[in-house]
Amino acid sequence: MMYQDVVRSRRSVRDFMPDVEIPKEELMAIIEEAMFAPNSTNLNSWRFLIVTEKEQKEALYEVSMQQPAVKGAAAVIILLGDLTAYTVANADEISAKAVAQGTMTEEIRQGINENVSWYYDVSEEQKREWLMLDQGLVAMQLMLSAKDRGYDTVAMSGFETEAVRKLFNIEDHLVNGLIIPIGKAQTPGFETVRRDVSEVVTWLD
Amino acid sequence: MMYQDVVRSRRSVRDFMPDVEIPKEELMAIIEEAMFAPNSTNLNSWRFLIVTEKEQKEALYEVSMQQPAVKGAAAVIILLGDLTAYTVANADEISAKAVAQGTMTEEIRQGINENVSWYYDVSEEQKREWLMLDQGLVAMQLMLSAKDRGYDTVAMSGFETEAVRKLFNIEDHLVNGLIIPIGKAQTPGFETVRRDVSEVVTWLD
Numbered sequence: 001m002m003y004q005d006v007v008r009s010r011r012s013v014r015d016f017m018p019d020v021e022i023p024k025e026e027l028m029a030i031i032e033e034a035m036f037a038p039n040s041t042n043l044n045s046w047r048f049l050i051v052t053e054k055e056q057k058e059a060l061y062e063v064s065m066q067q068p069a070v071k072g073a074a075a076v077i078i079l080l081g082d083l084t085a086y087t088v089a090n091a092d093e094i095s096a097k098a099v100a101q102g103t104m105t106e107e108i109r110q111g112i113n114e115n116v117s118w119y120y121d122v123s124e125e126q127k128r129e130w131l132m133l134d135q136g137l138v139a140m141q142l143m144l145s146a147k148d149r150g151y152d153t154v155a156m157s158g159f160e161t162e163a164v165r166k167l168f169n170i171e172d173h174l175v176n177g178l179i180i181p182i183g184k185a186q187t188p189g190f191e192t193v194r195r196d197v198s199e200v201v202t203w204l205d
Numbered sequence: 206m207m208y209q210d211v212v213r214s215r216r217s218v219r220d221f222m223p224d225v226e227i228p229k230e231e232l233m234a235i236i237e238e239a240m241f242a243p244n245s246t247n248l249n250s251w252r253f254l255i256v257t258e259k260e261q262k263e264a265l266y267e268v269s270m271q272q273p274a275v276k277g278a279a280a281v282i283i284l285l286g287d288l289t290a291y292t293v294a295n296a297d298e299i300s301a302k303a304v305a306q307g308t309m310t311e312e313i314r315q316g317i318n319e320n321v322s323w324y325y326d327v328s329e330e331q332k333r334e335w336l337m338l339d340q341g342l343v344a345m346q347l348m349l350s351a352k353d354r355g356y357d358t359v360a361m362s363g364f365e366t367e368a369v370r371k372l373f374n375i376e377d378h379l380v381n382g383l384i385i386p387i388g389k390a391q392t393p394g395f396e397t398v399r400r401d402v403s404e405v406v407t408w409l410d
Binding site: 001002005006007010024031033035036040046047048049050051053056094097098103104119128129130132133134136138140141144145148155158168177192194197198200202203205 | 217233238257407
């Protein structure tokens with residue numbers, strides 16, 4: 001599809017057609033494409049838990065304010081951020097891959113490792129905020145890539161974080177941000193208004 | 206452009222052609238299109254400060270780790286989140302616009318106001334994290350919309366927050382997230398690696 005058509009036809013969809021299945025390969029391709037999104041120091045901080053099984057979706061629905069999208073979607077992506085991404089070990093592993101494929105020199109690899117060690121010596125609150133920025137970036141591209149392939153989504157932050165963590169044994173170093181139900185719309189998403197651009201932009205000159 | 210071409214050709218660009226100007230109307234159109242991005246309870250929490258003036262870009266460069274993108278871009282968008290977006294007054298103002306244009310009923314407007322008052326009775330830390338998610342979502346769409354129109358961008362979190370706030374007299378209720386230089390690439394963005402999708406996805410079944 002044309003970019004403009006993807007952006008302007010994407011809507012938050014909350015009522016999905018039952019019995020739609022998304023082939024695993026296709027969902028993986030959507031996530032892979034979403035991962036072209038820029039991310040903080042290329043630390044690839046995102047983690048994706050995929051829920052497709054009926055009983056698991058129903059359990060998640062109960063701790064997500066019983067929002068029908070969670071039960072009705074073909075899959076629900078639980079988007080997480082990994083606090084341990086801010087380590088030299090993680091940066092080094094990713095850089096090693098770039099060096100191996102010839103898109104990064106050893107010198108740059110070393111420079112990044114040094115950067116990570118001082119730049120990310122910050123509070124957990126700061127790290128969590130950066131994880132949220134990374135999650136927002138990848139989530140937007142994921143939703144557009146889904147739309148481009150004929151699937152609909154909705155980004156939700158309305159869920160009981162602790163209950164969701166307990167339900168899926170989410171480890172302490174993984175931080176919850178959004179959950180994204182994905183499927184095909186049964187009821188189209190409704191048109192939403194926005195503030196006028198002039199209300200949110202300040203031109204400094 | 207085709208969606209796939211936009212996603213796959215967008216790169217983080219750090220070296221911009223000098224003397225490129227982006228017409229104000231075009232930059233506003235890019236931001237307006239970016240604002241189609243979903244956002245938490247449609248509270249339109251984003252604010253955009255636009256820096257185009259040479260001396261202001263140079264001052265911002267000094268407090269952004271002297272990253273050349275800040276000085277060389279045609280414009281730098283300072284992306285902020287408004288903590289006061291989580292108020293009934295703000296929700297009501299946006300909903301009133303939807304009611305006026307016939308895309309929302311008075312009943313739904315009232316329901317949203319009630320939701321906002323209890324759903325957003327949370328800590329400032331939680332609100333800041335939601336503001337970051339909103340910023341990530343809109344930033345991604347902004348960067349893709351810019352690319353679709355022939356412009357390049359880079360999302361940066363490496364700046365001295367307090368110094369930037371002081372420089373532009375940013376009010377206390379506005380929270381810094383990303384800054385986004387925008388212009389036309391002089392040096393193409395380099396190809397980056399990502400972890401394999403199988404390393405970041407866990408399939409729960």
